[in-house]
Amino acid sequence: MTESSDLAGAAVAPAGHDVAAELLAFLEAKTKTTWEADQDIFAVGGMSSLFAMQLVVHLEKTYAVTISGADLMLDNFRTVDTMVRLVRRLGPGATDAPGTAGTGDTGGE
Template sequence: MRAEAAATIRAFLARRFPDETVEDGQDIFATGLATSLFTMELVRFVERTFGFEVPDRELQMSSFRSIDAMADLVVRMDTASATG
């Protein structure tokens, strides 16, 4: 699940920033790729693509800082929905 989520997010970033190479652990805020507007786009992308609403407690930079962080978020939400 995590690897597939990372691949999907990686592909989204590659389409959005075709001239940039984003490594899985790279901080997209530190690089300047993620603006506040793009962060909202990321939130919507994750919600639509993976079929869950990001809870308020996860609406923080740390959840969207990198491909790794977003893949971890997807796994947490999948685990939370499976356990009830």
């Protein structure tokens, strides 16, 4: 996906930024549809595979994360809520990333 050197110019969202609100606005702008944070956007035909890749790129650039390997599974992109959890888990300073002291939540959903 994105190499770490590509993230140097990424527009990292400021601390306290509402990731869910930003993602909902992004989805609405791109699809001209209003979405709920817990709505499965694949189940209702809201996303093509091409748009899914655009979404991955958006998340990587906006939140300075690298999404690769097992994190590219469809379940991480079904809802805004799952994307928010992914961004928080992968993001800089994430507290529940492997090897860090955090909430104890290992993301085993």
